[in-house]
Amino acid sequence: MKEHLSVGIIGAGAIAPPHADGIKHVPGLKLVGAARRDQEQCRAFSEQYGCKPYQDWRAMIADGLDIAVVALPHHLHFEAAMTALENGCHVMLEKPAALNLAECRAISEAARKSKRKVMVADLAYHLPGIVKARQIVASGRMGRFIMGSIINYRFYFTGDRPAWFLKKEQAGGGMLFNLGVHRMAAIRSVVPGEECVVKASVGFFRKDCEVEGNGMIFIGYPDGTAVTLEECGYLGLPESLNKGVHFTFEHGILGDVTGNLWISDENGHVERPEFSVPPGGGYQPLYEELLSAIREDRDPWPGMAQGAKDVRVILAAYESARTGQEVELTGQEWEI
Numbered sequence: 001m002k003e004h005l006s007v008g009i010i011g012a013g014a015i016a017p018p019h020a021d022g023i024k025h026v027p028g029l030k031l032v033g034a035a036r037r038d039q040e041q042c043r044a045f046s047e048q049y050g051c052k053p054y055q056d057w058r059a060m061i062a063d064g065l066d067i068a069v070v071a072l073p074h075h076l077h078f079e080a081a082m083t084a085l086e087n088g089c090h091v092m093l094e095k096p097a098a099l100n101l102a103e104c105r106a107i108s109e110a111a112r113k114s115k116r117k118v119m120v121a122d123l124a125y126h127l128p129g130i131v132k133a134r135q136i137v138a139s140g141r142m143g144r145f146i147m148g149s150i151i152n153y154r155f156y157f158t159g160d161r162p163a164w165f166l167k168k169e170q171a172g173g174g175m176l177f178n179l180g181v182h183r184m185a186a187i188r189s190v191v192p193g194e195e196c197v198v199k200a201s202v203g204f205f206r207k208d209c210e211v212e213g214n215g216m217i218f219i220g221y222p223d224g225t226a227v228t229l230e231e232c233g234y235l236g237l238p239e240s241l242n243k244g245v246h247f248t249f250e251h252g253i254l255g256d257v258t259g260n261l262w263i264s265d266e267n268g269h270v271e272r273p274e275f276s277v278p279p280g281g282g283y284q285p286l287y288e289e290l291l292s293a294i295r296e297d298r299d300p301w302p303g304m305a306q307g308a309k310d311v312r313v314i315l316a317a318y319e320s321a322r323t324g325q326e327v328e329l330t331g332q333e334w335e336i
Helices: 016-024 039-049 057-062 074-086 101-114 128-139 175-190 284-296 304-323
Strands: 005-010 029-035 052-054 067-070 090-094 118-121 145-153 197-203 214-220 226-232 244-249 252-255 262-265
Touching: 005 016, 005 057, 016 029, 016 039, 016 284, 029 039, 029 057, 039 052, 052 057, 057 074, 067 074, 074 090, 074 101, 090 101, 090 284, 101 118, 101 304, 118 284, 118 304, 128 175, 128 252, 145 175, 175 214, 175 226, 175 304, 197 304, 214 304
Parallel strands: 005 029, 005 067, 029 052, 067 090, 090 118, 145 226
Antiparallel strands: 145 244, 197 214, 214 226, 244 252, 252 262
16 A cells, blocks of 8 residues: 555635644545535645645546545535546545435445445444443443433524535535534443434424524434434523533443543442544544544445444424425335
C-alpha cells in the first residue's frame, strides 16, 4: 500500500474544515484537493489546508484520488458517491448517507462491486462517551437493557442556515433527517438490539416551511423494550429545561453518552470517566477508522449498513406520522 493515501473533499463548505483537520492528523492520509463552485472560497480553503482547488469535483476525481470525501448537500450525496466508487475511490460520506433506502442500497452494491470502502461520516459513532458506553454494554456489566430516552432542543431555523436545508426535495427532511440520524447513531451504538417498530409524531409549525421542525419517535425492539426520541428546533434552550440522554439497564444507567458520560450503579453511585479530545477534533477517529478498514480489508464502522439503518428509522417516522400508524420495519421496502 502507498505510504500516503490521497484525499479530496467534494464540497468545501462549512463542514469541510473539521474534515480537513481530522485528515491532517492521521499519518497515512494526505489532503490533495478540495472542490467548490465558489472559486474564491475554495481557493481560500485550499490555501489554508495546502491542497489544490477545483471548481468541478469530477475533475478532481479524474486527477486521481484514493479517498473522496462527499460533503455536499444531501440530495447530491448519491451522484458523488457513485461517481467516486465507479472511479476506484474509497468514500467518506457525510450523513445522512442518502435521501432514501434505494440510494443507500445502490451505494452499498457499487462499493461491493468496486471492492472499495464506504464510511458514513457520523462522528457520533466515535464520540469518546459513546465508544466507552458501547464497551461497557458489551462487557455485560450493565445487564439487560430496559429503556432509553434522548431529548434535544436547539434552534434549527438560524439565519445562517443554507436555504437548501429548508427544501424537502434537497434536504430530505428537516430537524429529524438532518440531526435525528445523530441520535440514531447514539441509540444504535448503545442499545443491544435491532429496532423493529417505529411510531412517530412530526410537526410543521414553522410558517411556510417545507421541512419539519419537531418530532417525537417511539422506537421498539423485539423484546418489548423501547427508546423515545424528542427533537424540537423552534426555540432556544432554557437552562431549566430537563433534557438529556439516558439509557437504563438492570444494573444502572448510562447518561449523557454523547457528552460527559456518567455511569450510575444500582445504588445511585455515579462514575464519571475522563476523556481526552483528539488533536484533530471529532473527525480524526473517523479517518483513523477508515484508513484501518482499508488496510485490513474490512468494513468500516459506521459503514453503509449503519448509515442506512439510521436513515431508515427517520423515514419510518415520516411514514408513521403521515399515516397515523405504527410502522413495522419488515418487508422488502425496509430491507437494507
